[in-house]
Amino acid sequence: xxxxxxxxxxxxxxxxxxxxxxxxxxxxxxxxxxxxxxxxxxxxxxxxxxxxxxxxxxxxxxxxxxxxxxxxxxxxxxxxxxxxxxxxxxxxxxxxxxxxxxxxxxxxxxxxxxxxxxxxxxxx
Numbered sequence: 635x636x637x638x639x640x641x642x643x644x645x646x647x648x649x650x651x652x653x654x655x656x657x658x659x660x661x662x663x664x665x666x667x668x669x670x671x672x673x674x675x676x677x678x679x680x681x682x683x684x685x686x687x688x689x690x691x692x693x694x695x696x697x698x699x700x701x702x703x704x705x706x707x708x709x710x711x712x713x714x715x716x717x718x719x720x721x722x723x724x725x726x727x728x729x730x731x732x733x734x735x736x737x738x739x740x741x742x743x744x745x746x747x748x749x750x751x752x753x754x755x756x757x758x
Contacts, residue, residue, distance in 0.1 A: 636660045636747040638730045643752030646720055654715040654752060656730030667735035668713045669745065670704060672726035672754075679729070681740025683715060693738045698724075720756045727751040 642654040654670065669684030683704035685692045692704055703716040713730065733745035 638749035665732035
């Protein structure tokens with residue numbers, strides 16, 4: 635099993651920044667990719683950013699390119715999501731996920747491990 639614990643969510647005004655953290659523990663060797671997904675009320679969960687934990691390759695949703703950055707600290711088994719220039723439409727519950735990715739897409743089916751989520755609210 636892989637356990638994921640997110641932190642860093644909160645409320646911020648439009649244009650502000652937040653950094654989410656995801657601490658992984660357990661059998662992390664079972665996954666080769668980690669990512670961030672989000673789900674707004676009444677909407678489906680969507681991919682935001684994913685990365686390969688070995689090579690550091692990344693992929694972003696078009697809606698966040700240039701504003702969000704996913705990164706990792708292997709010494710701490712932690713993945714981060716730096717979110718800048720936040721918009722009200724970024725408001726959602728953000729989930730960290732780990733899985734086995736053949737291609738670095740944002741298919742939820744590739745991710746077998748999920749955190750409990752952290753709320754991000756952006757006010758205008």
